[in-house]
Amino acid sequence: MIKHFSHNDLDGYSCVLLAQLAYGPNEVSFDNCSYEDINEKISLYITNKDYLNYEHCYITDISITKDLAETIQSLIDTTDSDLSASHFQLIDHHLSATALEVFPWCQVRIQDEAGIKCSGTSLFFDYLKTHASSKLLLNPLTAAYVEKVRRLDTWDWQPLGDLEAKQLNDLFSILGNERFMTYWWERLQTDEGPFTFDETQQLLLEIRQNEIDKYIEARNEEIIEKTILGYKAGIVFANRFQSELGNKLGELHPELDFIAMINVGGGVSCRTVKDNVNLATDITEVFGGGGHAKAAGMPVPPSIRELVINTLFHLTEENKAK
Numbered sequence: 001m002i003k004h005f006s007h008n009d010l011d012g013y014s015c016v017l018l019a020q021l022a023y024g025p026n027e028v029s030f031d032n033c034s035y036e037d038i039n040e041k042i043s044l045y046i047t048n049k050d051y052l053n054y055e056h057c058y059i060t061d062i063s064i065t066k067d068l069a070e071t072i073q074s075l076i077d078t079t080d081s082d083l084s085a086s087h088f089q090l091i092d093h094h095l096s097a098t099a100l101e102v103f104p105w106c107q108v109r110i111q112d113e114a115g116i117k118c119s120g121t122s123l124f125f126d127y128l129k130t131h132a133s134s135k136l137l138l139n140p141l142t143a144a145y146v147e148k149v150r151r152l153d154t155w156d157w158q159p160l161g162d163l164e165a166k167q168l169n170d171l172f173s174i175l176g177n178e179r180f181m182t183y184w185w186e187r188l189q190t191d192e193g194p195f196t197f198d199e200t201q202q203l204l205l206e207i208r209q210n211e212i213d214k215y216i217e218a219r220n221e222e223i224i225e226k227t228i229l230g231y232k233a234g235i236v237f238a239n240r241f242q243s244e245l246g247n248k249l250g251e252l253h254p255e256l257d258f259i260a261m262i263n264v265g266g267g268v269s270c271r272t273v274k275d276n277v278n279l280a281t282d283i284t285e286v287f288g289g290g291g292h293a294k295a296a297g298m299p300v301p302p303s304i305r306e307l308v309i310n311t312l313f314h315l316t317e318e319n320k321a322k
Contacts, residue, residue: 003054004030005041007061007120010172011153014121014146015060015091017184021142022132025185029054032177035289036267036299039064046072051087059090061120063097063108063290073103091127093118095280096290110292117154121146142188144195155247155295164195166244170208171201173241212241216248223249229283231257239263243295246271258283262300264308269297 004019006012016030033041042064044050051057069090075083090097090106100106107127111117125146129137136142148165151157157165172180197205215238224235234253238245238261246259250273253259258272258279268287270279272294277283279296289298309315 001054002028003045003050003057004028005038005045005057005059005062006030006032008032008034008177009061009153010169011120011149012061013172013177013181014149015058015124017181017188018121018124018128018137018142018146019058020181020185021136021188022128022134033062034267034299035062035297038062039068042068042072046075046083049082051083054087056086057088058124059088059092060124061092063090063092063094063100066099069100069103069106072105076105089127091120091123093120093123094290095278095292096285096296117150117156119150119153121153122150136188139188139192141191141193141195145184145188148195155243158247164197167197167205169243170205170212171197174204174208212244215241216245219245220249220252223253225256228260229286231277231283233257234259235262236260237262237264239266242269243271246295247273250274264300264305267297267299269295271295 002019002023004016006015012032016028016032019028019030031041038059042059045057072083072088075081076085076087085105088105090100090103090108092100092106092108093110094108095110097106097108098110101108107123109118109123125137125143128134148157148162148168151160151162151165152169157163175183219236219238222236226233226235232255234249234256236245236249236259242261242263246261246269249259250256250271257274257277258270261269261271263269268284268289270283270291272279278293280291280293284291284296284298287298289296291297
């Protein structure tokens with residue numbers, strides 16, 4: 001059995017899809033995580049010695065803290081440890097994960113030798129092709145799917161004019177992760193044709209794009225400008241379409257250095273269209289987050305959510321009891 005922890009976006013779920021293609025869906029126990037809970041889940045996996053029930057544990061498209069990685073390495077190095085050196089494999093492409101490169105079981109690559117930006121899915125695909133023996137990984141449609149995800153996650157789809165890559169993420173949102181995974185698992189087993197969407201999917205995607213356009217228009221009217229760590233930020237409250245929203249607002253407001261989209265229940269996503277701003281190192285890592293130079297995020301701690309509730313409803317310890 002394989003244990004797989006992966007990010008909870010399209011890139012992260014696509015890594016799980018590849019693991020299922022490589023080992024079979026019944027051989028993969030997966031858990032899709034956010035940056036808020038990944039460290040807790042890995043810590044419990046170690047503390048409960050769940051690793052005794054699995055041959056390998058993959059962590060893809062998301063990273064853990066260096067302190068936790070050091071704990072894992074110390075356990076591996078212990079003479080009488082029951083955790084093998086080959087059990088863990090972390091594969092990530094985020095700039096904020098580069099500190100983990102010192103560990104032999106961590107592979108962090110932002111771009112390949114040709115200068116092409118990597119995604120978690122593209123890195124894991126390359127890894128599996130040399131460590132697993134499934135003919136499904138050799139399906140040309142599988143390779144096409146992986147490239148669409150890479151272009152979407154690195155935003156290469158825009159300069160390349162690959163609308164299908166962007167629409168793949170829209171379809172992921174429309175279907176939900178379970179239906180999306182089931183659909184592509186079944187399709188990649190039998191379909192070796194070109195990457196296409198059927199008529200029903202095309203209609204759904206057209207409707208979704210109209211919805212996105214209206215959402216961006218509405219959020220643009222609500223943008224709040226603030227200076228954060230010396231940078232001019234445009235702040236909106238948004239819980240949908242954040243990648244497209246952030247990039248479009250950045251284009252509409254060249255006077256701003258970056259866009260921060262706050263979803264109190266899910267975190268803060270940041271986007272920039274400028275080359276002189278590194279969101280990961282300059283902004284989100286300062287507040288406990290991470291990501292890439294132009295796309296990054298950070299958590300909203302439970303204490304902040306509590307503060308929002310108390311502030312909105314004027315709650316104090318005195319009137320809570322009333």
